[in-house]
Amino acid sequence: MTIRLYDTSARQTRDFSPLKPGCVSIYLCGATVQAAPHIGHIRSGLNFDILRRWFEYRGYDVTFVRNVTDIDDKIIGKAGEQDRPWWSIGYENERAFNDGYRALGCLPPTYEPRATGHITEMVEMMRGLIERGHAYEADGSVYFDVRSWPAYLELSRQDLEDLRQPPEEGITGKRDPRDFAMWKATKPGEPDWETPWGRGRPGWHLECSAMAHKYLGSAFDIHGGGLDLVFPHHENEIAQAKAYGDDFARYWLHNAWVTMSGEKMSKSLGNSVLVSEMVKQWRPIVLRYYLGTPHYRSTIEYSVEALREAESAFARIEGFVQRVVELAGGPVEPAPEVPPAFAEAMDDDLGVPQALAVVHNTVRQGNSALAADDKESAVARLAEVRAMLGVLGLDPLDQHWAGEDERSEDLHGVVDSLVRLVLDQREAARARKDWATADAIRDQLKQSGLVIEDSPHGPRWSLGPR
Ligand SMILES: Nc1ncnc2c1ncn2[C@@H]1O[C@H](COP(=O)(O)OP(=O)(O)OP(=O)(O)O)[C@@H](O)[C@H]1O
Numbered sequence: 001m002t003i004r005l006y007d008t009s010a011r012q013t014r015d016f017s018p019l020k021p022g023c024v025s026i027y028l029c030g031a032t033v034q035a036a037p038h039i040g041h042i043r044s045g046l047n048f049d050i051l052r053r054w055f056e057y058r059g060y061d062v063t064f065v066r067n068v069t070d071i072d073d074k075i076i077g078k079a080g081e082q083d084r085p086w087w088s089i090g091y092e093n094e095r096a097f098n099d100g101y102r103a104l105g106c107l108p109p110t111y112e113p114r115a116t117g118h119i120t121e122m123v124e125m126m127r128g129l130i131e132r133g134h135a136y137e138a139d140g141s142v143y144f145d146v147r148s149w150p151a152y153l154e155l156s157r158q159d160l161e162d163l164r165q166p167p168e169e170g171i172t173g174k175r176d177p178r179d180f181a182m183w184k185a186t187k188p189g190e191p192d193w194e195t196p197w198g199r200g201r202p203g204w205h206l207e208c209s210a211m212a213h214k215y216l217g218s219a220f221d222i223h224g225g226g227l228d229l230v231f232p233h234h235e236n237e238i239a240q241a242k243a244y245g246d247d248f249a250r251y252w253l254h255n256a257w258v259t260m261s262g263e264k265m266s267k268s269l270g271n272s273v274l275v276s277e278m279v280k281q282w283r284p285i286v287l288r289y290y291l292g293t294p295h296y297r298s299t300i301e302y303s304v305e306a307l308r309e310a311e312s313a314f315a316r317i318e319g320f321v322q323r324v325v326e327l328a329g330g331p332v333e334p335a336p337e338v339p340p341a342f343a344e345a346m347d348d349d350l351g352v353p354q355a356l357a358v359v360h361n362t363v364r365q366g367n368s369a370l371a372a373d374d375k376e377s378a379v380a381r382l383a384e385v386r387a388m389l390g391v392l393g394l395d396p397l398d399q400h401w402a403g404e405d406e407r408s409e410d411l412h413g414v415v416d417s418l419v420r421l422v423l424d425q426r427e428a429a430r431a432r433k434d435w436a437t438a439d440a441i442r443d444q445l446k447q448s449g450l451v452i453e454d455s456p457h458g459p460r461w462s463l464g465p466r
């Protein structure tokens with residue numbers, strides 16, 4: 001039972017062996033809080049939430065750090081446009097991100113450090129890098145000297161000579177156009193902090209190296225983020241941290257994008273679908289199913305059709321769960337272990353699609369057991385299904401989703417009695433051979449979006465597809 005993970009750095013799947021037995025440390029590049037999250041951002045959070053849950057299932061003690069970049073050019077730009085303090089933009093969007101993560105059932109990280117709370121650590125890192133000859137000050141900014149670090153670009157496997165585009169354009173004082181800014185000299189009206197090299201503000205790359213060092217030490221297990229971060233962000237993080245003396249991350253994991261018409265969903269491109277809008281149209285648990293169940297290294301091309309498919313696939317699972325709970329007449333606890341085929345799929349670079357196939361198979365077996373009136377077997381299958389869904393964060397009976405909407409419980413009861421009332425009327429019409437009324441009632445029920453099924457315990461209703 002070795003977990004295997006695709007390591008971007010090695011370009012292959014490697015057996016995972018932790019730095020410290022029984023423990024896993026993960027650093028995930030989190031939100032730049034310049035705007036509310038789109039579903040691409042939350043996909044990244046979700047993929048790593050599932051990774052973390054899987055490690056926990058496998059008995060590891062997980063330390064999961066997901067940072068917040070609360071100072072950045074775009075935040076400052078927005079503050080100017082909206083005539084608001086820069087930090088009010090950051091706080092507002094950080095809350096929006098947290099609402100999004102919570103809505104989709106992402107467990108809170110162990111630590112969620114904000115960049116601006118770690119200026120001291122960043123100054124310390126720059127001081128060390130300047131002392132070691134890997135960084136220099138120019139005009140109040142501090143740059144990393146890429147030629148001083150021969151291993152630079154080892155993650156993205158590029159050649160320094162081929163690096164055509166300087167990562168930071170238009171900044172003067174660089175010794176080499178490919179050197180990147182760790183610290184940016186202040187400009188009038190911009191937020192700034194005191195350093196030995198004058199007032200200024202941090203560059204994005206430095207923030208992550210400094211925060212990873214502070215919370216996870218000089219070496220840790222896994223560093224993650226979206227594929228877009230491989231270069232320059234992660235490459236620059238590595239250069240800073242390693243040149244400073246850290247061993248840094250041992251495995252690099254990158255989630256693929258959510259795209260729209262083949263292009264990365266992105267705030268700056270304006271092709272974003274906000275999480276806050278999506279949760280008005282789709283149940284959050286369905287969104288989680290949609291965004292969390294494709295393999296983390298496969299692109300998700302946004303489509304309403306695929307969302308509908310996710311909705312009906314999840315409805316099949318949920319319908320089974322409900323039927324067995326009704327039959328059992330009481331709670332059915334998750335099994336202590338997931339089926340071996342599920343575990344095997346998850347161990348293999350987090351093979352959620354294959355693992356999900358095991359869930360659907362078990363649901364099918366459970367449904368056959370129900371059809372055969374085999375209560376014991378149906379209940380056993382539900383226990384397995386719950387254990388598997390728990391790992392994926394998709395167990396509809398989990399506290400998180402059961403309280404999805406507290407009012408929905410009340411509403412469920414109200415709809416229940418209304419449906420019974422209407423069906424009684426229909427029965428009465430049939431009894432007096434008033435077929436026209438009976439048919440009209442049936443048609444109206446259908447139009448209302450309810451699906452009525454007969455069950456040994458009387459009629460059951462559920463919401464039909466949209
Ligand atoms: N479309 C996407 N699909 C998957 N992951 C994404 C997508 N967009 C951003 N991410 C990931 O979400 C995390 C937070 O991203 P961040 O706030 O830095 O946004 P960003 O990459 O600047 O996004 P945008 O391009 O929308 O401005 C990062 O790990 C990033 O790689």
Ligand SMILES: [Zn+2]
Nearest residue numbers: 029030208233
């Ligand atoms: Zn980062």
